[in-house]
Structures are given as structure tokens and as C-alpha cells.
Amino acid sequence: MEERKKLLQIRDLKKHFAIKRGFRNKTFVKAVDGVSLDIYKGETLGLVGESGCGKTTLGRTAIRLYEPTGGQIIYDDKTIYDGEKKIKEPMLPYRRKMQIIFQDPSASLDPRMTVGEIVGEALDIHKLYQGKNERMGRIKSLLDAVGLNTEHSNRFPHEFSGGQQQRIGIARALAVEPEFIVCDEPISALDVSIQSQVVNMLEDLQAELGLTYLFIAHDISVVRHISNRIGVMYLGNLVELAKSTELYKNPIHPYTKTLMSAVPIPDPEKTRARERLILEGDIPSPMNPPKGCKFHTRCPYATARCKEEIPQFKEYGKEHFAACHMLETYGA
């Protein structure tokens, strides 16, 4: 296999949000609490997890839309953030390389700007054209690439359906010719029949432009479809990371196992045949996470050690990482 190039490296990344409770009293929500990840050029890395597990925060912190609390971000071999050495690179040149597509298409488009202005604004900021004609031409070809018509450029976002609005969001992200795009639940606000259109388009664009995606979604079937590798998050930590086929066939972390078995499969016979692992209880509050392994409150295999000691994130198979004491003791 050819040597794969690491495009984005995240080392022990942390993002804590302060919450004021009364006078001078601050508590922290550790939304992302020490995540390390490598994203290779040209791949799609999926992130799944329940709501509140920090997957969106991780996506936004990775491209410094949120200022990290600690850790390191290395993009294309250049450190753009280092919490210890206090390195903070100016971001504008990197914004051209890293873009994001948001979850709610209508909320992420300015209602007072036309589609042409929305897409063109990115070109203006990065001064990517000479003369008005070139600017117009670029906007046209971008709209074309996402399956919209040229005459749409004079309309406002509210005149479009949800699926079309998401296409506008994608055109805006593509305007600066990025290498890396964070797709933050890009299809969960869309209707089922529209979802597959957008998924296919994202795949086509990736093949055509050589893009790298960090694909965040709570719908595991979609993530499994689009991703090469999948990371599973629980309460601010990565609990398992593996190739997507491997993760489905052979999940090793108890949380991933229950998560996989909870996904409904549109096949009545398979559904009747399969045994379900039902997870007890709810996800604990991230403001007051459990000590030790954060999953121990819901884990069917939890031992005394799990309540005290935080498990290390280790490799258990080929490119198959997980954080669990059980695996350490008994193997995968």
C-alpha cells in the first residue's frame, strides 16, 4: 500500500466551555477532552456518537472555529495551534484550505444576501479573482458543480428547498478550493429521498477534487456508507477508531457494540433474527462526567478498575484502536 500522507493531525485536543453558576463560580463542560486523531489525505473519516458526545465541537475545534483549550493541531506538517508552546498561527491562509458545511442549511445562510453574494463573499475575502467577469464565471461554475442553475445566483436563500439550500452551503465551502472539509451533519435536516442526492454529490465532489472529509453525523448507516474510517465518541473522548467495514463487522468496545446493535436495519427478517443489546440508562451529563472510564455507568462489563482508572487508547488490531480495560486484560 502506498504511503498515506497525514493531512490533519490532532494531538490531545481539548475544548472546555465555561459555565457560570452564580457569582464567581465557574464549572466547565469538557466537550472534547483529549482526542488524538490523524486524518489522511483523500479519505473520509466519519465521527459518530450520541448527542452531547462532543462530535460537533471536535469538528469545529479541529479547524479552530472554536479556540481550543489545549492540545495540538498540525495541518500539512505545520503546527497551527499548540496549547503548550502558545503557537497561534494566523488562520486566514488556512481557512482557504479548511472549510465547513453546517447542519442547518437555512440557519447557515444569510437571509439578506443573494446566493451569488454568499458564494462570492468567500472569493472576495481571499481575493481569488481578477475582474468582475472572472468572479461571475467562478460563481457560475460553482453553482453548476453542485447542481444549481446560473439564474439561481440572484435569488435569496428562502426561495430554495432544504436540499437546495444545503447545496448552496456546499458551493460556498467549495468556493475557496479547499483541501479539507468538515461536514457537520450535512444531511440530517433533509428528507430521506433528498439525503441520498446530497450524499452522492459529496462523493462525486470528493472523487473529482481530491477532497478530504471529516464527516460528522449521528446516523450510523450514512457514516458507514460514506466513510473509510469511523471514530466513535462518547462524552468527549474517542472510544474506538477503525476502518468502517471492520467497525461494523467486529466492534470491540462495548459502547460501539451496543450502538451498532441499536441501529434499526430496514430488513424485517434480519431484524427478527438479530439479538439486541439494549443499553441501560442515559448518557451522563458532560458537566459532571463519571470518574474513570466515562462509560462505566452504562457498561454491562464494568469492573472496579473501570470506576477508578481512565483506559488508554490503544491499537488492538490492524488500524483498530479502542479504549477499554477489558480489552487490555482479555484481548480483543
Add this chain to the structure above:
Amino acid sequence: MEQKGNLLEIKNLKVSFFTPAGEVKAVDDISYNMGYNEVMGIVGESGSGKSVEAYSVIGLLQNPGKVTGGSIIFEGEDILAYNEEEMRKFRGNKVSMIFQNPMTCLNPVYTIGNQLIEALTCHDKSISKEDARKRSIEMLEKVGINNAEKRMEQYPHEFSGGMRQRAMIAMALICKPKLLIADEPTTALDVTIQAQILEVMKDLQKQENTSIIFITHNLGVVAEMCDKVSVMYAGKIVEQGDVDDIFYKPAHPYTKGLLESMPRLDAVEHERLIPIEGTPIDLLNPPQGCNFGPRCKSCMKICLSKKPPVADLGKGHISACWLHFMKKEEEVK
């Protein structure tokens, strides 16, 4: 105890919304029967009329929505002929409903116990306070809420999303209705919580012999929960049948399209999705012919000019598409 006959018969039901922009036929001429102890899934995209249809069964349609034709017969009685007072007795007692967002139905300023007891005493004036309390606690335990006695004294905001949905189910089933309408009960929940709630609903359905109309857009949930499925598109039922028929022998192009367009967790290899092209129709200006015609891969001339009739494919499997009639003609030739 097996009861024969139909619990619910819907015949040619039509519901319209009279908006300033014109009449929107949200539900356009649908008919189906439901037996006792049956779980029927209604699948469709947003705006396909699946919720409106259910709201009209329980009499919760709001202005400007009106039933403009057809009948809804529940255990032999036409509920469209009921007056307000009869409707109130019918609602909750015989039919009840759970909604997508439990916070919209739970009152934030009353305790959960208070609301459960109220549901009971409203429908059964003779029940004593102690009995009502006992039954409420029992019901909470049945839906899997631990510490039910303590939970009775808590307010909805002290419950998590999954717990609220459980409390809603308890409230809906406390008067032992014959029919439960579940309007996207798990859409707002995480998959792990969704699995818990579905499990509770399955168990209770068996224990209490309740029929359920399960409205959802998630085909996976349908495969798991339902005996029968109706697929709705733009106000019409396009296909209906047993759950196995719908998943293994889909007849209508829309149903086929939905099944093909969904990414599957259990896929062996990466297969490209086959999307349904185009966007859902504007119900203000429905097309002259088949509603699905403009997006259909096998659209023919006749599809654009005439509404398709319903074809009976046997064993209660029906599909409204011109294709079935074309095939027959070819066979005759």
C-alpha cells in the same frame, strides 16, 4: 383474546387545509382497515400527509384543516359524527396519541404524577385518589421508569428526553386505549435511547393488546415494529401491504426508490446510492396525473395525464401505479 373484525376503517378520507394561497389537499382519498392487535406503520416524507391523517383520526385537526370527505369508523361508529363531548370521551379512552416532542405535551408546571392521575380521573370519575395513584405508579414501572414513586413527584424538566418519552407512553396507555397513535415517537432521540423506547412499546403492545399506528420516516424502525405498512406520498397511499411484502416485493416505484436510496448498515460493499431525483411536489399545485410522476423513473405518458388506479396484488398488498395495469395488458396481448 383474539378479537375479529376491524378496529378502524378509514374510507376515502380527504383532509384539506384552506390557506390564503389556496386549498391544500393534505390527505387525498385514502382508505385502509386496521384489525385488533395490529401495528401499522405509515411511512412518508415530511409533507406527505402522514401526521394529518393521524390527527384526523383522533380529532385533533386544527384550523384551517378540515375533513372534506370520507368516513372514519372506529368499532362500528363513525367518529366524524361525534360532537365535542362524545369526542372528548373517545379521545384518551379509546384512542390516544404520543408525539415526537414530549415536551410539547407534558405540562411543565405540574408533576408527572399529577398529570398521570389527571389523565385517569378525567376519564373515570369514580376512581379514588389512592387507586389512581397506585395505577400511575404501576404504569410508570411498566414503561421502565425506576424509582417510580419518587419520579411521580418530579417535574418534566427533571426527566431526560428518553424518560419523558416513557412518561408520555405511560400517560397515553393509562386508560387502556384500543388504539395508540405514535407520531414519530423516536425521531428526536439517540439510537440507543430509540432502541430502549421501541423495546418498551413492543412489550406493552403485547401485554395490553393495543393496536398501534406508527408514523415515521425511518424504514428501519418500521421493519422492526410493524405488521403492516402504508407508504404515503403527497397525500395518497401509494402502496400498502404486509411488512415482508413491502420490503421484499415492493411494487410501487416510490417504495422501491426509498429502499434503494437508503444507506444500509449491513451493506457488504460500498454501493453507490440510487437517489430519487427531484424534489417533493408542491401540494398547492398538484400535477394532473400521478403525484409521483414527475420524479418517477418509469414515468409513462398516461402517468402525467391521469391519476393511477389502485391495483390489488393479493393478500392485502395494494399499489397505486399505472405500471401494474400496463403489465396486464401486455400479458393479454
